[in-house]
Amino acid sequence: MVNVAILGFGTVGSGVAEVIHKNGQHISERVSNQIALKYILDVRDFPDSIFADKVIHDFSIIENDPTIGVVVETIGGAKIALEYTRRALAAGKSVVTSNKELVATHGYELMQLAKEKNVSYLFEASVGGGIPILKPIRTCLAANELSQITGILNGTTNYILTRMIRAGLSFEDALKEAQANGYAERNPAADIEGHDACRKICILASLAFGRQISPDQVPTEGITSITLADVDYARSAGMKIKLLGRAIRRDSDGKVCAYVAPHLVQDESPLANVEGVFNAISVVGDAIGDVMFYGQGAGKLPTASAVVGDVMDAAKHMCYLKNNCWEAGGPDVVYSADEVPSRWYVRLSGAEAVEQARSLGSQNGESAWLTDAVLTPPQVQQLLAGREIKALYRVLE
């Protein structure tokens, strides 16, 4: 028997309770051990829930209960969640989380603590919701030297861009629609400004390349400046605008460049065809070539699916994440996106020609261009010196 405590009975936490309840027999058979939900910690009560009798308000009950083997942290944020995670690990309990902010900022510290205590700190649900991605990278692809990760990592922004592309909605209208459908928060900043995608590419890059990469090392640009004109110009070039998180390992010194920014993606690319709230993550390795993982990147039950998968691993005391996933970070881990060349899409005031670039047309006193040359950011800035830049996005090759 493995007893489980859930911290935070919000969307994901209640999904975890539901999956354990609904598929309990099947889950227990799979791990050859009964998995039982014992406590739900929340500040609120839930008198109408079938789990009402499990709700408690005092974390120390969980901390001091030696029958609790696995703690599920679905509080979010990096304050109380950090404190409880530290205390649970210190008490010798494995911790499973969907909390990308905490893993992206404190992952190394918490894995070290788990290692000391010989327990697991697992976070498959922190990237791509229910999509299996972290464990496949760590195990199935372990024979590869990985070189690149490129992902549509945020469903809210992908939904907004899809509606701009497919229905011709403005950014503002698409955002409102996303909010009305429950795909965007009332305060959408973390999504539309790219911070959520930033945390996820940090976790992916740290896991794939072996050292902690922190959000403050990852230049992050959201989708708030993308207009319907950009969408149309991209279409005329056979491309779609997507918000991508990328991490690129430089062969010469093993340093990693990670960043989040809108990109123009060729229509034929599998990433261009990822629509609505779906996520997709492409991984390139020296043996595997290009492999892609696709699915619902958020949502109650998909995320709970990944959390409960980790609970089962922790319950079986599986070895795969008992070792540290990655080493400590530092300024020497990364190199600057200023050193990463690409072709560029640019929208400018005025219609005057741009050298080494082809025109995508002009309207309303603006013109759009696609550079033929492959340029670093400083080089493209130099090329455009003296012009008023309205939009500047990389083309994904």
Place this chain on the structure above:
Amino acid sequence: MVNVAILGFGTVGSGVAEVIHKNGQHISERVSNQIALKYILDVRDFPDSIFADKVIHDFSIIENDPTIGVVVETIGGAKIALEYTRRALAAGKSVVTSNKELVATHGYELMQLAKEKNVSYLFEASVGGGIPILKPIRTCLAANELSQITGILNGTTNYILTRMIRAGLSFEDALKEAQANGYAERNPAADIEGHDACRKICILASLAFGRQISPDQVPTEGITSITLADVDYARSAGMKIKLLGRAIRRDSDGKVCAYVAPHLVQDESPLANVEGVFNAISVVGDAIGDVMFYGQGAGKLPTASAVVGDVMDAAKHMCYLKNNCWEAGGPDVVYSADEVPSRWYVRLSGAEAVEQARSLGSQNGESAWLTDAVLTPPQVQQLLAGREIKALYRVLE
């Protein structure tokens, strides 16, 4: 130190040697143990290979060498490969394979033998080449009750269909091109008649639903009868023809229907956009919803990537496949595809209208129709009674 022996130095076997050689340090670090290639068994010698000194011709040397921990079987087929796998497992060595025929036909027996001997029998590379699929199903998605698997499981046929769709080549010309490019064998029957996809859906269905499903329980139709007329009619309906392997679990009794056949797939479906030699596998579970895995389904290094990933698991003596993956099969496992309804695409002699169907046009004395009604195979046969059926394919919903 874990010593490895490779059986069969063909495409995949030599890829495995190459990956272990090239990424050896990285691989050994990952498993905290040195992985060393000791023997390569083949009937031939390879005097010009850097591995020439490892080549032997007598399996009993491997069988009787107590320092060999993992045997990689990349012989193929179910004759000598079966004998050597049995003997290696019986000698207490873990076996890793890319041999889909052997796993599809003798998987249960070999897993039982591995269990008795407390070793692993691992076969991630047998489905989808290097794409991580079996282990993610078994672990990351373990909290789900799975209901459906649908895959483009054979790169050769997908290449041929892609060339028919994109370049307007006939089946015969597309096959010749595939052979010229090394994507199809000189004798292409196993691919184009669907047998390769059949073995793979057997393995996926057995793993996902828990009991052995054998190729003789899986009705299998290839792509040899698909014409450019079918491709064009499909296009006019906003669809593409794809060869799919499917496995569907019936909720009422847990029985499984697995089959391989051409399907019409809506252009917007992620599966419709899987082109050339790529494979993709969609999995549906009660919590996760729809998740898809995409990548190169064959080829030397991608397949070797998956094999070496399994070698690393076996070397770490990981627990995940130590338990049986699935139970014994039997006639009670499956239900008939005759009970699975769908909409249908049909091409007929003559232009006489078909009830409950819309016309896709007519030419050369034939007409094509898409049924509005959702019908089982006997029902659609009844609907078309008296007509000469030239092509009859399901529409994937």
